[in-house]
Amino acid sequence: MAAYDLSLRVWRGDSDSGDLQDYTVGVEEGMVVLDALHRLQQTQAPDLAVRWNCKAGKCGSCSAEVNGRPRLTCMTRLNLFAPTDTVTVTPLRTFPVIRDLVTDVSYNYEKAAQVPAFAPGAPAGDDGHHRMKQSDVDRVQEFRTCIECFLCQTVCHVIRDHEENKPVFAGPRLMIRYAELEMHPLDTHDRRDLLRGRAGIGYCNITKCCTEVCPEHISITDNAIIPLKERVVDTAYDPITRLGNRILRRRR
Amino acid sequence: MSTSERHTYDVVVIGAGGAGLRAALEAHEQGARVAVVCKSLLGKAHTVMAEGGIAAAMGNVWPEDNWQTHFRDTMRGGKMLNQWQMARIHAEEAPARVWELEEWGAVFDRTPDGRILQRDFGGHRFARLAHVGDRTGLELIRTLQNRLISKRIDVFMECTVLRLLTVPGAADRPGAGRASDEPEALSAPARERSSARVAGRIAGAFAYWRESGTFVRFDAPAVVLATGGIGKSYQVTSNSWEYTGDGHALALWAGAALMDMEFVQFHPTGMVWPPSVKGILVTEGVRGDGGVLLNSEGRRFMFDYIPPVFAAETADSEEEADRWYTDKKTARRPPELLPRDEVARAINAEIKAGRGSPHGGVHLDIASRRDPEYIRRRLPSMYHQFTELADVDITREPMEVGPTCHYVMGGIKVDPSTAAATVPGLFAAGECAAGMHGSNRLGGNSLSDLLVFGRRAGLHAARYAQSLPAHKRAVADDAQIDATAAAALAPFAAALTPGSAQAGTASAEGTASSAGGTTSARDSAGTSVSPSHPPENPYQLQNDIQDVMQRLVGIIRTESELVRALKEIETLRSRARHVAVVGHRQYNPGWHLALDLGSLLTVAECITTAALARRESRGGHTRDDYPSADPAFATLNHVLRLRDGRLVLTTEPLPAMPPELAALFEDAGAESRADRGAPAGGKGS
Numbered sequence A: 001m002a003a004y005d006l007s008l009r010v011w012r013g014d015s016d017s018g019d020l021q022d023y024t025v026g027v028e029e030g031m032v033v034l035d036a037l038h039r040l041q042q043t044q045a046p047d048l049a050v051r052w053n054c055k056a057g058k059c060g061s062c063s064a065e066v067n068g069r070p071r072l073t074c075m076t077r078l079n080l081f082a083p084t085d086t087v088t089v090t091p092l093r094t095f096p097v098i099r100d101l102v103t104d105v106s107y108n109y110e111k112a113a114q115v116p117a118f119a120p121g122a123p124a125g126d127d128g129h130h131r132m133k134q135s136d137v138d139r140v141q142e143f144r145t146c147i148e149c150f151l152c153q154t155v156c157h158v159i160r161d162h163e164e165n166k167p168v169f170a171g172p173r174l175m176i177r178y179a180e181l182e183m184h185p186l187d188t189h190d191r192r193d194l195l196r197g198r199a200g201i202g203y204c205n206i207t208k209c210c211t212e213v214c215p216e217h218i219s220i221t222d223n224a225i226i227p228l229k230e231r232v233v234d235t236a237y238d239p240i241t242r243l244g245n246r247i248l249r250r251r252r
Numbered sequence B: 001m002s003t004s005e006r007h008t009y010d011v012v013v014i015g016a017g018g019a020g021l022r023a024a025l026e027a028h029e030q031g032a033r034v035a036v037v038c039k040s041l042l043g044k045a046h047t048v049m050a051e052g053g054i055a056a057a058m059g060n061v062w063p064e065d066n067w068q069t070h071f072r073d074t075m076r077g078g079k080m081l082n083q084w085q086m087a088r089i090h091a092e093e094a095p096a097r098v099w100e101l102e103e104w105g106a107v108f109d110r111t112p113d114g115r116i117l118q119r120d121f122g123g124h125r126f127a128r129l130a131h132v133g134d135r136t137g138l139e140l141i142r143t144l145q146n147r148l149i150s151k152r153i154d155v156f157m158e159c160t161v162l163r164l165l166t167v168p169g170a171a172d173r174p175g176a177g178r179a180s181d182e183p184e185a186l187s188a189p190a191r192e193r194s195s196a197r198v199a200g201r202i203a204g205a206f207a208y209w210r211e212s213g214t215f216v217r218f219d220a221p222a223v224v225l226a227t228g229g230i231g232k233s234y235q236v237t238s239n240s241w242e243y244t245g246d247g248h249a250l251a252l253w254a255g256a257a258l259m260d261m262e263f264v265q266f267h268p269t270g271m272v273w274p275p276s277v278k279g280i281l282v283t284e285g286v287r288g289d290g291g292v293l294l295n296s297e298g299r300r301f302m303f304d305y306i307p308p309v310f311a312a313e314t315a316d317s318e319e320e321a322d323r324w325y326t327d328k329k330t331a332r333r334p335p336e337l338l339p340r341d342e343v344a345r346a347i348n349a350e351i352k353a354g355r356g357s358p359h360g361g362v363h364l365d366i367a368s369r370r371d372p373e374y375i376r377r378r379l380p381s382m383y384h385q386f387t388e389l390a391d392v393d394i395t396r397e398p399m400e401v402g403p404t405c406h407y408v409m410g411g412i413k414v415d416p417s418t419a420a421a422t423v424p425g426l427f428a429a430g431e432c433a434a435g436m437h438g439s440n441r442l443g444g445n446s447l448s449d450l451l452v453f454g455r456r457a458g459l460h461a462a463r464y465a466q467s468l469p470a471h472k473r474a475v476a477d478d479a480q481i482d483a484t485a486a487a488a489l490a491p492f493a494a495a496l497t498p499g500s501a502q503a504g505t506a507s508a509e510g511t512a513s514s515a516g517g518t519t520s521a522r523d524s525a526g527t528s529v530s531p532s533h534p535p536e537n538p539y540q541l542q543n544d545i546q547d548v549m550q551r552l553v554g555i556i557r558t559e560s561e562l563v564r565a566l567k568e569i570e571t572l573r574s575r576a577r578h579v580a581v582v583g584h585r586q587y588n589p590g591w592h593l594a595l596d597l598g599s600l601l602t603v604a605e606c607i608t609t610a611a612l613a614r615r616e617s618r619g620g621h622t623r624d625d626y627p628s629a630d631p632a633f634a635t636l637n638h639v640l641r642l643r644d645g646r647l648v649l650t651t652e653p654l655p656a657m658p659p660e661l662a663a664l665f666e667d668a669g670a671e672s673r674a675d676r677g678a679p680a681g682g683k684g685s
């Protein structure tokens, strides 16, 4: 694939109004969608609003919808499309637009602020430090690879077209945050009431759309949400288990 | 002016990378009212890109390790130009900072007996980098970020600081009047301490919101700068767009001193292909985990580049080097794990000699040395990065790599123990501070640096603020605000009315503005439009700055090129006065870039000026015309300040190490002593 002229269609506008605009941008081998957007900025649209930081798939800033699919624009190679294809880039649909491709993602930060902090128990080692086996933290580490790109949040149908669900559902990204804490070998908090309540885990009906778009390939549904649902159900409907848990926890 | 938004804090932390977050947490812990102000969203700072790990002598893998060995490695890596007090504090406190992260929720990779696992890295005698695969920086940021959120600390996201606010006079002398021109008012020693210039003290910061383009003012007696580095002044860099040297420039403009600015680290292994990803980092962990560097002839060329100072502890055969990964007692370390400056220069030399790889790098091969399963587990992001961006499967074929601008050792001159800059009320930590790494930083010492000194900066900023009762907290005059705001908006006028006279405003106090002249809003001078000069495009200007630095102030430097660079920077500075932006103030990247040009030009001039003055080669500064280390330069640091708007360079003697620490270097051989240069106390020229 040598250099060619890419037909790029970009949503331009702000919170009041906006529409798709067509551009032709010269691109070369190896370029990603974000490169094409930058070139557009440098040559034709200097005020095109785009959020990005690392350009290496590590910070999760550059999320947008490319031909309707939520993606990291810095990790989306142009050779995914035929040179004759029009590539359409639009802002994440689930969040309010600030300008062009930049959206207001504060919903995610608000939900994060509701998660009770990590609360470790006493260290097990005689040197005053904790001990954890690698096999006990593998799962937690999987969740902690999350780069907070919010692609899973934007694709989740519970909130994608349902503004009314945002107050009652924290979204898949936050589900793995809860899961990470719940499954952390050292943590002593019990967040299950919260999960059932304010985080609204019951709204998820396991469509797995979130898992499909995760650029970190985190098994959001299978490894986080389903096990959390099981835990929540246990405590909700089984008073004996619940009592047992309480007693066990207190002994810790 | 649209400056109605105003906030009052005890401590304002600028930057939300590891250093900034750690500083904010500590200041909060001390009871101070804290705000974090950052250019991006919380959790996106450049720290997330740190891959390898946090260097700390915890001794989990090698019980023999201790702070003295870490201190020694750090000083030798920095070619003995480090401020020894900082290197010592860092080595002593790093383990506590790592364990504290675990207490706050970080989940490091584990040893078989359940402790924090530590990995090998260049320049470190023992495996001492606490890590999480190759995404340690992300782990660090998330841990600090989550704690910050749980402490309900105020964060101003996507908010960029344009200048620091100051009031005249030192904090302990309220009502001393406009002391900035009255050095007589100070005792002679005090005058010497402050280099005969009392710039005043900090009163806050002035910023704009990206989202709305409106201004916001912070009144605070203490400011912590934690803004990271300067990589975006180079074309090929591993750094994100934020790394425009803001903290360096803000400090300089506020009257503070910078130090060691000639030392820029080019990381040996950045991606070289495809062009659009050129510069993206390939972690040193690849080499730490067994990867080797090969030239086009398939030769492990690093054996040809072992400098005498490291010969005693570096393997001289492939057999010994390979054995070292499992047997550190009898085998010496592979030359691929020499400090970064050595490896970067070697790669540069191989490429220049025509033994490079097809796309102008060299080969980094782990595929033929470790099994695919191991590679994917140890280096998941590298595997991912190469498959996604370069169609290279690193478990099957070698990577192509070459040097990339990665880190600046130089920065704001700080007190080793309190992180205080030379202006009262100003503190700095992390990459934007100088002294810890000397002339070259070891891998892994950055994350530990920002934890150790981030905490100290937050601690001392809080104490300083708390020592000032409310009535002693002077408030900056509105003139600083008005001048900065007017200058920041000038590029819009320049675009709207090409040909009109003086669309911008001259700075209200033109003398205290920029390094050697005036540029954009960042150094509070005006943009002006002259009929004869066409409007300048900020993207083009940034590109041209990067081009000058890459071409003339890169890995290998020489006098004539540095002199030319200074001239070209001057030209760019005058062009930048005509920068024009289109559109409006809401989230306008063209405008934001126009406002960054002032910092970029300032750091470019600082790096070049210091590089010209250092007529020797040491660490991250290599001179073609002075290829070896010179004892005369071994004991002095270059310090830069603004005087009457001009950049002034002075030399300061390196503090001498106490005998018990100096003794740690005794057995390191004569070369090391030569490297250390003249005995301590030698005068700077």
Ligand code: SF4
Pocket (backbone or CB within 6 Å): A155, A156, A157, A158, A171, A172, A203, A204, A205, A206, A207, A208, A209, A210, A211, A221, A225
């Ligand atoms: S699996 Fe649940 S959280 Fe994920 S997208 Fe579907 S409904 Fe949303």
Ligand code: SF4
Pocket (backbone or CB within 6 Å): A060, A145, A146, A147, A148, A149, A150, A151, A152, A153, A172, A173, A176, A213, A214, A215, A216, A217, A218, A220
């Ligand atoms: S879970 Fe995956 S998709 Fe969701 S925010 Fe994290 S990295 Fe992005």
Ligand code: FES
Pocket (backbone or CB within 6 Å): A052, A053, A054, A055, A056, A057, A058, A059, A060, A061, A062, A063, A072, A073, A074, A075
């Ligand atoms: S810019 Fe960081 S993930 Fe795309």
